[in-house]
Amino acid sequence: MQAASHIKGTTRLYGLVGDPLTTAKSPELWNRLFIEQRADAVCVPFRVKADDLSAFVTGARAMGNLSGVLVTMPHKQRMMALVDDLDVTARQVGALNVIRCDSDGRWVGAMFDGLGCVLGMQWEGNDPANKSVLLIGAGGAGRAIAFAVASAGARTLTISDIDERRAGDLADAVAAATGCSARSGAPDPRGYEIVINASPAGMNPDDPMPVDPDRLEPGSIVVDIINSPDPTPLCRAARARGCRTQSGRPMHEGQAVHAFRFLGFDYRPEGRPRLAALASKDASPESRF
Numbered sequence: 131m132q133a134a135s136h137i138k139g140t141t142r143l144y145g146l147v148g149d150p151l152t153t154a155k156s157p158e159l160w161n162r163l164f165i166e167q168r169a170d171a172v173c174v175p176f177r178v179k180a181d182d183l184s185a186f187v188t189g190a191r192a193m194g195n196l197s198g199v200l201v202t203m204p205h206k207q208r209m210m211a212l213v214d215d216l217d218v219t220a221r222q223v224g225a226l227n228v229i230r231c232d233s234d235g236r237w238v239g240a241m242f243d244g245l246g247c248v249l250g251m252q253w254e255g256n257d258p259a260n261k262s263v264l265l266i267g268a269g270g271a272g273r274a275i276a277f278a279v280a281s282a283g284a285r286t287l288t289i290s291d292i293d294e295r296r297a298g299d300l301a302d303a304v305a306a307a308t309g310c311s312a313r314s315g316a317p318d319p320r321g322y323e324i325v326i327n328a329s330p331a332g333m334n335p336d337d338p339m340p341v342d343p344d345r346l347e348p349g350s351i352v353v354d355i356i357n358s359p360d361p362t363p364l365c366r367a368a369r370a371r372g373c374r375t376q377s378g379r380p381m382h383e384g385q386a387v388h389a390f391r392f393l394g395f396d397y398r399p400e401g402r403p404r405l406a407a408l409a410s411k412d413a414s415p416e417s418r419f
Contacts, residue, residue, distance in 0.1 A: 136164075142171040143195050144393070147186065147209075148202035151175045153333065153358035155382055156200050163390065163397055171197070180204050187212045191235070198393045199229040199237075203330070206241075206270030213237040217392070219245065222277055222307065225270035228389045242388035243271040244278030247326070247355060249387065250380025252282075253402055256324065256351045259283035264315075264322040266290050266340045267329030268300045271355060275328050276300055280310035284324075290317040291329075320345045325368075326353045332362045339364055348372035355381050 146156045160173035178186045183205055190196055201209050206225040210216070213229055217240035220226040226239035251258060263284045265276055268291035280287050287310055291297035297314035305312040319325045319341045331340040333356055343364065346352065352368035354361075357378040365375040383399040390397035 136170070137172050138170070140170055141195065142169075142197040143193065144171060144173040144198045144200070145190070145196065146173060146175045146200040146202065147178050147183075147205055148175075149177050149179050149204065151177050151202070153356075154202065155357055156202075156386075159382070159386055160200075163395065167395065169395070173200070178205070180208070183208055184212065191237075196231050198231055200389065201227045201229065201239075203270070206243075209239065213239040215239070217241070219274075223270070223274045225273055227270070227274075227385070228392055230393055240389075240392050241270075241274050242385045242392070243355075243381075244274030244276070245388050246383075246385030247271075247275045247328075247353070247381040248278045248282045249384030250382075251353060251376065253384070254376050254380050256353065256374070256376055257282070258324055260285050261323040261351075262286045262288075262321070263324045263326065264288050264290065264317070264319055264341075266317050266325070266327045266331070268293065268297045269328070272328035273300055275326060275355075276304050276312070277307065279326070280304045280308040280312060284310055286310070287312040288315040288322070289313070290315055317341050318345060319350070320347065322347065322350060324351045324353065326355070327362075327364055328355050330356075332356045332364055333358075337363075339367065343367035343371055346371045346373050350374070351376065353381075354378060357382060 157173045157175050164171045206227055214236040215238045220239045220241040223241045226241045227243055228240050230238045258279045263279055268289055289297045289301045301312040301314045327340045329340050331337045351374045353376040354364050355378045356362050360377045368375050387397055
C-alpha cells in the first residue's frame with residue numbers, strides 16, 4: 131500500500147523541513163505509522179534553504195491543515211525564533227526538531243535529538259550512565275545529546291567542535307544544568323568508553339573522519355548518529371579496531387517515540403520495550419521530560 135493512496139481533502143499534513151534531505155528517513159517511517167494506525171495524515175519532505183526559512187514559515191502558517199513540522203539541518207536553531215512557544219526540551223538545548231501546530235494557530239517547538247539518542251543507546255545496551263563520553267559536534271543535535279547524556283548519568287563528558295568557543299560554552303552550560311563533569315577538548319578518542327559523532331562528518335563520501343579511528347580504544351562503544359550510509363565510514367573503521375558500534379537508526383527510532391507522542395500519536399518500534407515515562411497518554415508534554 132502506498133502512502134499517497136489514502137490522501138483526501140480532510141488529510142492532516144506533517145512536513146519534514148531541511149536541506150539536504152537525500153538521506154532523510156522520517157517521511158517513510160511516519161507514513162508507515164499513519165497507514166498502520168489508519169490516521170488521516172501524511173508526511174511530506176520540504177527542502178528549504180537556510181535563507182528561505184522565514185519565507186517558508188510565513189507560507190506554512192497559512193495552511194489550515196498543517197498539524198506538525200519535523201525540523202532537521204540546518205534549521206534546528208534558527209527555527210527557535212519562528213515559533214510561538216517552546217517545550218522545556220527546546221528551551222534547555224537552544225534548538226528544536228519538531229513543531230506541533232495547534233488548532234489555535236500557535237506553533238510549539240520541542241527537541242528530541244538528545245532524548246532519542248540516549249533511548250536508542252539504552253535499547254542497544256550502550257547506556258551512557260557511569261561512562262566517560264567523548265561527543266563530537268556542538269550544533270543542534272550535539273547540544274541536545276550533550277544535555278541528555280549528562281542527565282542520563284555520564285561520569286564525564288568531553289565536547290569537541292571545530293568552534294572551540296561553542297564547545298566550551300556548551301560544556302559550561304551542561305555542567306551547570308546537570309552537575310556532570312563536562313569540559314571541552316580535542317577530538318582524541320583515546321581513553322573514552324563511549325564516542326559519539328554528532329557532527330555532519332561522514333554524510334559525504336569525501337568527508338574526513340570525525341576522529342582518528344586508530345586512536346579508538348578497542349572494546350569502546352562508537353555511536354554515529356548519521357543515518358546514511360549504514361554503516362558509516364567511522365563505524366566500519368571502529369569495527370576493524372575492535373569497537374562496538376551503533377548506527378543512527380536506534381536514535382532515529384527513539385526520536386520518533388518522543389516526537390510522535392508530542393504530536394498525539396502512539397508509537398513503539400517493533401521489538402523495542404515501551405518507555406514507562408511515555409506510557410500515560412494523559413501526561414502533558416512538559417511533565418514527561
